[in-house]
Amino acid sequence: MKSLNMKKILIICVIACLGMQSCTGVEEIDRSLQDQSMLAVLFAQTSPEYAANNIQTYKTATLNLDIALKDNNWTAALEQKGNFQEKPAAIILDVDETVLDNSAFQARAIINGTSYPTGWIEWGNEANAPAVAGVKEFLNYADSKGVSIFYVTNRVVELKEATKDNLIKLDLPFDQSINPLMMKGENGWGSDKTSRRELISKDYRIILMAGDQITDFISLDESTVSTQQRLELSNKYRDEWGTKWFMITNPMYGKWEGAIYNNIYPSSQEKAKELRFQALDPK
Numbered sequence: 001m002k003s004l005n006m007k008k009i010l011i012i013c014v015i016a017c018l019g020m021q022s023c024t025g026v027e028e029i030d031r032s033l034q035d036q037s038m039l040a041v042l043f044a045q046t047s048p049e050y051a052a053n054n055i056q057t058y059k060t061a062t063l064n065l066d067i068a069l070k071d072n073n074w075t076a077a078l079e080q081k082g083n084f085q086e087k088p089a090a091i092i093l094d095v096d097e098t099v100l101d102n103s104a105f106q107a108r109a110i111i112n113g114t115s116y117p118t119g120w121i122e123w124g125n126e127a128n129a130p131a132v133a134g135v136k137e138f139l140n141y142a143d144s145k146g147v148s149i150f151y152v153t154n155r156v157v158e159l160k161e162a163t164k165d166n167l168i169k170l171d172l173p174f175d176q177s178i179n180p181l182m183m184k185g186e187n188g189w190g191s192d193k194t195s196r197r198e199l200i201s202k203d204y205r206i207i208l209m210a211g212d213q214i215t216d217f218i219s220l221d222e223s224t225v226s227t228q229q230r231l232e233l234s235n236k237y238r239d240e241w242g243t244k245w246f247m248i249t250n251p252m253y254g255k256w257e258g259a260i261y262n263n264i265y266p267s268s269q270e271k272a273k274e275l276r277f278q279a280l281d282p283k
C-alpha cells in the first residue's frame with residue numbers, strides 16, 4: 001500500500017514537472033544531430049590550418065591566373081564551346097564558403113538545434129558574413145588585370161540585394177555593369193549551375209573557377225552519384241584541380257553529405273545519424 005502511494009506521488013510529480021516545462025516554454029532541444037557538426041564548424045572558425053589552406057588555394061589561383069591570361073587556348077569551363085580565344089577573360093566563383101564565410105550560421109544551427117533552411121534567410125539578410133581568407137587579395141588581383149568576376153550562387157533570388165550588399169561591404173570587386181551576381185531562381189536558373197556557366201561562356205573566356213562543392217565545376221547530374229563514384233570524380237578531373245579549378249574545403253555541409261544518404265535525405269534525425277555511422281570506414 002505504501003509503495004503504491006509512493007508510485008502515485010512519483011507520477012504526479014512527473015506530470016507536474018512536464019506541465020511546468022510546457023508552461024514556462026522551457027522545452028528540451030534535441031541538438032544531437034547538429035552537435036555532430038561541431039568540430040567541423042570549430043575547425044572553420046578557429047583554426048589557422050583552415051585559414052592557411054584557403055590562403056594557399058587563392059595564392060595558387062593568382063599564379064595560374066597569370067598563366068591563363070597569356071594562353072588564349074586556356075579555358076576552365078566544360079561548357080566553353082566554339083571560338084573563345086579572342087573573348088575577354090572572366091572568372092567564376094561560388095559565393096557561400098568560397099567568398100563568404102557562413103560558419104556563424106552553422107554555429108547558430110548547433111546552438112539552436114536547428115537545420116538549414118531555418119534561420120538562413122535571416123542570416124543572409126544581415127549581410128554581415130566575413131570574407132573567406134585569401135579571396136579578397138585574389139579578386140583584387142584579377143580585377144586589376146581587367147578580368148571580369150562572376151559570382152554564381154545557389155542562394156535564392158530573395159537574397160540577391162543582401163548578398164550584393166555583403167560583397168560590396170567587404171569591398172570586393174562588383175562590376176554593376178555586367179550583373180555579376182547570378183542567383184538560383186533568377187531567369188529560371190535552377191540548382192544546376194551549368195546553364196549559368198554556359199551563358200557566361202558565350203561572351204567570355206572563362207579562365208578559372210573556384211567553389212566549395214564539386215557542382216561548382218560540373219553538372220548536378222554527374223555529381224549525384226554514390227560516395228564511391230563521387231570520389232572517382234576527383235581523379236577524373238585531376239588535370240583541372242589547382243590549375244583551372246580551385247576547391248575550398250568545406251567540412252560543414254555539402255552534397256557529399258547527401259551522397260552518404262544515397263542522395264535521399266532521411267526524414268528523421270535518428271536515421272541520418274544511423275546512416276552516417278554506417279558510412280564510417282574502419283577498413
Ligand SMILES: [Mg+2]
Nearest residue numbers: 094096097212
Ligand atoms: Mg558554396
